[in-house]
Amino acid sequence: QITLKESGPTLVKPTQTLTLTCTFSGFSLTTSGVGVGWIRQSPGKALEWLALIYWDDDKIYGPSLKDRLTITKDTSKNQVLLTMTNLQPVDTATYYCAHFFGDYNSARRFDYWGQGTLVTVSS
């Protein structure tokens, strides 16, 4: 059974750096074709893909925030971390991590999601 759970601060001040942790079980991030991604959703808005890290440590970032994001993995702890710099109120959102699968383009999708964690950016 694959599960993922996000953790991190719920309240961050403007200009601060946010680090979120995704702790997962039921799969290994050393298996070919597997990745973990981060997606966020501002209140009442659509899903926005942020970043993706693959089993081979390849990292891909979404175009809108890539200069502010860093994604890393710790396979020994079954964790993926997302760091976002210079938080602003517009970054207030629910942040999800999700298991990503697809060893060819047409199959690449998020098939298991964490419950999400709400991060509020406010002074």
Place this chain on the structure above:
Amino acid sequence: SYVLTQPPSVSVAPGRTATISCGGSNIGDKGVHWYQQKPGQAPVLVVFSDSDRPSGISERFSGSNSGDTATLTISHVEAGDEADYYCQVWDSNSVSVVFGGGTKLTVL
């Protein structure tokens, strides 16, 4: 960058069939995945690779993809199907995940 366009809302009576579109340039050449998100919950994958269903997803959910439009079809709609639905593709040109803007399905 690649853009996916969904209607903001779709309404359907219980027992009828709902269709939700997802438009994109030559989307028929890509694999389309659909997620259901109920209020306060995380998204759930309901259709992948255009028309496949994950284990545990009702057969009432089906998908198709051709030309510039992919479609999610929900037959015999139930009140419990009321949710936001998102399409998603992998864009190999920009090497990125792309989500549509979402469609709110209302069961009348």
